[in-house]
Amino acid sequence: MHPPDDPFDAVLRPPPGETPEETTVREVREAEARRVSAAIDADIRAERLARRKKRIVRLLLLGQSESGKSTTLRQFQRLYTPTAFRSERILWRAVIQLNIVRSIRTILDAISPDPTNNNTNNTSNNNNTSPRRRRPSVAPSVNMLALAASTSSPDAGHDYHSHSHSPSASDGELEIDADADSDPESTRFSSSPPPLPLPLPQESAHAALRTRLLPLRHIEALLIARLVPAHEDEPTRLDVPFNAAGRDTAKEIFVRPGNRWKGALGRGARSPERREARDEPQETLHACAPDLIALWGDPRVRDVLRRRKIRLEEGPGFFLDDLERVTGRDYLPTDDDVLRARLKTVGVSEYTFEMEVASSRETGTEWRIVDVGGTRYVPALAREPVARRLTGFGRAATWVPFFDDVDAIIFLAPISGFDEVLAEDRTVNRLEDSVLLWRALCANPLLASVDLVLFLNKCDLLERKLASGVKLARYVRSYADRENSVEAISTYLRSKFSAIHREYSPSPRKFYAFCTSVTDTATTGGIIASVRDMVVRQHLKQSKLL
């Protein structure tokens, strides 16, 4: 019996004067409708259950440009999808070719007797040969991590760098000396280069060599056309110089977004025609190999580089010690080569995979690793809402989903950069920038419940640097007279990063820190496995809470 005011009453009531036959037909129809409805409900329940069962683990990689995010992603790929990683190695050859050509150009520019050539080099290999460094005049640039805007202070963006000069730094603060380069003896932020020109003793021999290396210009232009987009000075994309008919095409494949470029390029690279096709850059490098080896092996060239404070071997994409091997006609990049190649990420790239070899509890787990290019923080957007600052371009809808619902964040701080400046802003010290980004990340309320994993990265380069006599205390005043060793420095920096984490996190959460050299396969495998376990544990815990 329906209450008199039931709005459904009139609708559901049998029509007046319904015959017994009509009643039967109506009841059959209603029963069928109920059956269909119940079936739909069951489908929805099953779908929900399946979604819950299909575990999706999301990991976000953050840090300044060149900190090693994409390299860490490649380590995940190498370890957990080895078949795909192996089959894609050939695709990296073009990147390595351009890395080599760029290094050679840096050398040729440096030894050029023509003063106009000496300042043309703008590669990131040369970050410590910057013009005289000024105090940072803008907030720590680096990527969309400048998230402190989401704190209540409208001036949060201006607060970033003040700490390094504050008279009393708090526990987590590092006193980084922005003027450490002012010492004329310093070999670090070498201000202006030595007086020009700087001719080599055997200038004519080098002039002949330079002429013989002219074809490199052509292949540099070729590779740039394929790999370097307009307004960039680093490779960020690959071309597919092949189509099904075996003719060259000009199809561009960007590294962003996602991973599809590899699929398209891979199909070309793996086809029989592609393997037989002549690779012009490789042929040219092969033909120039004796001169390249002679150039890099020339002690006078090394001397000029040293005097100009150009340390190619500490920069990204360095292959000059392997010239004989990498200029071989049939050169196929090794795992290590792929990890050492430099390909800048533009935008956000998400890599989705299932572990090729997974433990039973992880079977069916989908991993999504998001690699956020070290896109510069745009000061003009400092007071914009957080979503705009995340994007740098105001395309919140495209970007915000990447930050939503992550299980953990790996933050990379390249600690060997304590005496270097950012390639994209030579007024900003790399370590200082990392510290400020870390602080912004810790303080961000949107990510307050996400566990943070810190990679104090590039420890191998740190070791090399310390061995060459560089002292951290010259750049980090608060380090004072502590021991100038990798162990002491990493312990010190870890405690500083940890203190910032404690001080700035909106609520307590876990903190994991590792000293890493993510290009090194031997040491990184174990660390990645620990991170993986930790992330899976955290994910399972969260799922149970849901």
Ligand SMILES: Nc1nc2c(ncn2[C@@H]2O[C@H](COP(=O)(O)OP(=O)(O)OP(=O)(O)O)[C@@H](O)[C@H]2O)c(=O)[nH]1
């Ligand atoms: N020696 C050494 N080189 C490293 C290490 N980590 C990264 N690199 C190299 O540094 C360069 C930059 O690394 P990427 O992984 O491309 O840096 P990224 O953080 O992705 O940079 P963006 O894409 O610009 O944001 C690459 O050539 C790497 O091979 C390290 O621990 N040691």
Ligand SMILES: [Mg+2]
């Ligand atoms: Mg990258």
